[in-house]
Amino acid sequence: MQAFFHEVLYRPLFNILAFLYNNIAGEDLGIAIVVLAILVRLVMFPIFQISFKNNQQMQKVQPELKELQRKYKNDRQKMVEKQMELFQKYEINPLIMFVPILSILFIQLPIILMVNRITRNAYDPDTFPEAYSWVNFPDAFNEVAFGFLNINSSGGSLWISVLLALVIYLNFRLTSQQMQTQSSQQSSDKKSNEPSMGEALQMSMQQMKYVFPILMFFTSYFFLPLALSIYILPTITFLFAQQYLTKRLTGQTSSDVGHPPS
Numbered sequence: 001m002q003a004f005f006h007e008v009l010y011r012p013l014f015n016i017l018a019f020l021y022n023n024i025a026g027e028d029l030g031i032a033i034v035v036l037a038i039l040v041r042l043v044m045f046p047i048f049q050i051s052f053k054n055n056q057q058m059q060k061v062q063p064e065l066k067e068l069q070r071k072y073k074n075d076r077q078k079m080v081e082k083q084m085e086l087f088q089k090y091e092i093n094p095l096i097m098f099v100p101i102l103s104i105l106f107i108q109l110p111i112i113l114m115v116n117r118i119t120r121n122a123y124d125p126d127t128f129p130e131a132y133s134w135v136n137f138p139d140a141f142n143e144v145a146f147g148f149l150n151i152n153s154s155g156g157s158l159w160i161s162v163l164l165a166l167v168i169y170l171n172f173r174l175t176s177q178q179m180q181t182q183s184s185q186q187s188s189d190k191k192s193n194e195p196s197m198g199e200a201l202q203m204s205m206q207q208m209k210y211v212f213p214i215l216m217f218f219t220s221y222f223f224l225p226l227a228l229s230i231y232i233l234p235t236i237t238f239l240f241a242q243q244y245l246t247k248r249l250t251g252q253t254s255s256d257v258g259h260p261p262s
Helices: 002-023 029-060 062-071 076-089 094-121 158-189 197-222 226-250
Strands: none
Touching (some): 029 094, 029 226, 158 197, 158 226
């Protein structure tokens, strides 16, 4: 298993980082890590775009789903059948909602672990894997990132941690705004005063958008290796930009609600 991860993850990523370090990053490992994070997000962009659009459609049909649950509450088989018909009508695949979680577990998390290992080994040539024919390894990587950060230090960076907390806050804020917009669009269809699942999630999001950035700041500054914080920052920033652009492009206007895609 160790040999498998070495050949499938460690060696390719080490060579890619070395190539970026030599040819794009100006022998700055911090910049090379940022470029790697952006490349990974670009590769995963279509997957997350499909997931975002699927989740938006799922939010739009929540009133109809609640009506089906009320109408067929005593006939579970019929309710499931009608739900599947509704999903087919609006081109919704419920399984797609698990794609972001699976991509984090099987793509992002292994890459993060390998980036941590690579940056720990980047200053000891004896730990370098075999180079590909199109890559020349440096004798040792430069420990200074962005001209002022020691990427090989044991502590975190105040500025990186602050930026990371800020971007995470913006992500939660944008998601909360999207949920609030969808909730207001669906309010006219509600037939009871009971809070919907979307409203409950929105209240939770309001709390998390303050708590989670603070927790991430302390985690990044006191516990995470600096290289991981550098990798996570552009990853979260890219996610925010993708969500924002998706929101702008789709419009999320009230006229879209309740109408199947053409």
